[in-house]
Amino acid sequence: MELERAVGTYLRHVALERGLSEHTVAAYRRDLDVYVEWLRARGIVDAEAVTPELVADFGAERASAEPPPAASSLARMQSSVRGLHRFLVREGRAETDPSGRLRPPKTPRRLPKALTIAQVDDLLDAAGPAPGSEDASAAQPASVRDRALLELLYATGARVSEIVQLDVDDVAQGDLLRVRGKGDKERVVPVGSYARAALDAYLTRVRPALAAKGRATPRLFLGVRGAPLSRQSTWLIIQAAAEGAGLTAHVSPHTLRHSFATHLLQGGADVRVVQELLGHASVATTQIYTHVSVDALRDVYATSHPRAR
Structure with missing residues (x-):
């Protein structure tokens, strides 16, 4: 399945069937646009052509970007990628999930700040x-x-x-x-x-x-x-x-x-x-x-x- 069409189908799924907010869907869209553009630059335009090695390289490259991304942003990016590929397998649009070995970074646990x-x-x-x-x-x-x-x-x-x-x-x-x-x-x-x-x-x-x-x-x-x-x-x-x-x-x-x-x-x-x-x-x-x-x-x-x- 062509990647851009796959992303569109996945975003409609999370918006309509899972009921995610417009804000969350927009964040998924931004993350997946970056992912699809990265793959396109390497000649990958079809979801079936994505390999675990490509997904791992994408994750490593994003983690080492300058300036370094926040751990929460990186975790959300990886969650978006995993969600897309799991959805494609579950819907029978892809045979394997190349994101299975992608592990999110550990995010520091910050205590919420409250006013007195x-x-x-x-x-x-x-x-x-x-x-x-x-x-x-x-x-x-x-x-x-x-x-x-x-x-x-x-x-x-x-x-x-x-x-x-x-x-x-x-x-x-x-x-x-x-x-x-x-x-x-x-x-x-x-x-x-x-x-x-x-x-x-x-x-x-x-x-x-x-x-x-x-x-x-x-x-x-x-x-x-x-x-x-x-x-x-x-x-x-x-x-x-x-x-x-x-x-x-x-x-x-x-x-x-x-x-x-x-x-x-x-x-x-x-x-x-x-x-x-x-x-x-x-x-x-x-x-x-x-x-x-x-x-x-x-x-x-x-x-x-x-x-x-």
Whole structure:
């Protein structure tokens, strides 16, 4: 099977049948475009002509590139190549899998960085005044929206892609939020009173005016021209709030997700409950957050054990 056609078939499979997100599919496409171009430069245009030696050479060459690629990027590249060839064998479009000996690099296990509760408070206040505060009545529409956006990210631990895809109907169930996660899997997450108040202020005071500026859309969060708010715009909103709060560390939408999980576990939440709230397929993914709370464990030990000091 011709390589470019094989890649197209594989990407349609992961998008439609496996339900991977547009972001993930786009990353697979970039990786496989590099792979196909590398093979074409060596006269290989058909999937059946790819040998284990070629795949190994490709992996070695990518690993020794200058500047050196991040281990996570290299692992994803190799995963894309393995996924393609396994798919072709499984579908009967190739007889053998030449990527069987390709081994991904070991990626360093990095603990997620979380903000303190005080830093989260500062970040939210920098985005916009809290509903019911003295400054709330005079708040600019954008700041009302931004406060609701950040409150919801922190209250639910949702991914930024999940938040920008929310419709108004998804938040119409009082203190519950319906989230569509990876693989188009749905989960229900509670929404605390602070986020609910910020959402209500946005929905009553700001969203109707924003919606009138653009085409009709059910999306919850809108930009200044009435179009659905993008992931990139959300990043900029958070970065502006972080700068306004005087936070020197890098702050992203995922920082709020990390903070959500860490603060829950520090507060005594069961790791499996946090797994459900985050939408993790495996509890092993969630357990990395338990290591972030090692300082809290040390403090409890120091104050509780009779021979700790």
